[in-house]
Amino acid sequence: MTGTGLVAGRTAIVTGAARGIGLEIARLLREHGARVVLADRDAEEAAAAAAGLGDEESVWSRACDVTDEAQVDALVTETVERFGALHVMVNNAGITRDASLRKMTTQDFDAVIGVHLRGTWLGVRAASAVMREAGTGSIINISSLSGKSGNPGQTNYSAAKAGIVGLTKAAAKELAHRGVRVNAVQPGLIRTAMTEAMPPDVFAAREADIPMKRAGEPREVAGAVLFLASDLASYMTGAVLEVGGGRLM
Ligand code: NDP
Numbered sequence: 001m002t003g004t005g006l007v008a009g010r011t012a013i014v015t016g017a018a019r020g021i022g023l024e025i026a027r028l029l030r031e032h033g034a035r036v037v038l039a040d041r042d043a044e045e046a047a048a049a050a051a052g053l054g055d056e057e058s059v060w061s062r063a064c065d066v067t068d069e070a071q072v073d074a075l076v077t078e079t080v081e082r083f084g085a086l087h088v089m090v091n092n093a094g095i096t097r098d099a100s101l102r103k104m105t106t107q108d109f110d111a112v113i114g115v116h117l118r119g120t121w122l123g124v125r126a127a128s129a130v131m132r133e134a135g136t137g138s139i140i141n142i143s144s145l146s147g148k149s150g151n152p153g154q155t156n157y158s159a160a161k162a163g164i165v166g167l168t169k170a171a172a173k174e175l176a177h178r179g180v181r182v183n184a185v186q187p188g189l190i191r192t193a194m195t196e197a198m199p200p201d202v203f204a205a206r207e208a209d210i211p212m213k214r215a216g217e218p219r220e221v222a223g224a225v226l227f228l229a230s231d232l233a234s235y236m237t238g239a240v241l242e243v244g245g246g247r248l249m
Contacts, residue, residue, distance in 0.1 A: 005033025006230035011083040013037045013075060015066050015123060016093030018045035020192035021142065024218035025090055025225045030054055032226060034088065037079050039064040041093070066093045066119030076126040085134060088229045089127035091120040091164075092142040096194060098153045109156045116160035117167070124171050124182065132178040138229045139182045141168050142221075145244050148186060161186075165240055172238030181237040183228045188244025189215045212245035 012029045016022040017038035026036045026049070035058045040046035043063035050061035060082060064075045080086050095115050097108035120141050131137025146154050147161025165184055172182040189195060189206050195215065198206075207215055224241045227233055242248060 005031070006226060006232065007088065008033030010087035010229070011035045011037070011079065011085050012088035012090065012229065013039060013079055013086065013123075013127070014090040014092055015039045015064065015119070016041075017061075018042060018049045020194065021187065021190060021218045021221050022090070022092040023049050024222040025092060026050075027053055028219065028222040028226050029088065029229065030059065032230070034229075035059070035083050037062060037075070037083075039066075039075055039093075041065050066091070066123060067114045069122055072119075072122040073126050076130060080130055086127060086130045087137055089123055089131075089137070089139045090142070090225055090229075091123040091139070093119055094142065094194070096154070096157055096197075098157070100153055101155055104156060112156035113160050113163075116157070117163045120164050121167055124167065128171065128175055128180055128182075131180045132175060135179040137180040138233070139171070139180065140225050140228050141182070141184045142225075143168070143184045143186045143240065145186050145188045145242060145248055148242075149248055168240070169238045176237050181228075181233070183233070183236060183238065184240045185221060185224045185228070186240055186242045186244065187216065187221045188242070188247040190221055190243075191215045191217055210245040210247045211249070214245065216243060216245055 012034045014026045017026045018040035030036050030053045038046050038050045038061045046061035050059045053059045064071045143164040144161040146158045150158045168184040224243050
């Protein structure tokens, strides 16, 4: 490791990095010495987010729709061309299309499965192809406590987030002997645009259910990602870290 910081000298991609949890992950990795690539569906939003994090030697932004195979492959290839390597891949991009089973459309189901499950799988496949050749790397997939407990109104999202856990463990087993670690983080209720869309009374009821009696902040999720990205987690693979204020004990 060169320089200072837990991930100094490493190159990291974060998807869905224009705001919320993804942006805080990119910021914290940057603060700990990584070169970061902020990828998001909207190029301008990704560029605006990247502008606050550092100069072009260390920060780059790219438009990438994680459901698009060619765009995900290009994101990884062009990152390696620009920075010479890829050490950390954070598959974070996400959407919700909540509705009861009675009201959820097939399009709502497919859209959520597409971004979370297909998007994460494409990211894991593309990143691991580079990392296994290098013999080192850390992939972190953002799941959710909904994938563990199931949330009413989120049959699509809960299924996708549970699927990410299975994907993480299978990939971890495939890649462990190649020096590539694959882990997942399961946030609970975190204060972002995604949860601001919830009715205030529902949000308050969810907070009341949390032993710590508050929602989490994006930076508190970023801390777990930084840990998994760093050598502090050098003997961890296939693990699922919960960041939920004790919600599921
Ligand atoms: P936000 O909605 O604040 O941010 C998500 C980002 O992902 C947006 O910039 C969004 O762009 C982008 N995105 C959506 N679809 C795609 C796509 N196809 N390709 C590339 N980028 C895309 O969400 P959060 O920060 O809250 O969530 C981040 C992750 O954490 C998600 O995976 C989410 O499921 C997970 N999570 C969040 C929790 C929470 O309580 N907030 C709890 C548990 C897990 P656009 O604006 O274009 O949609």
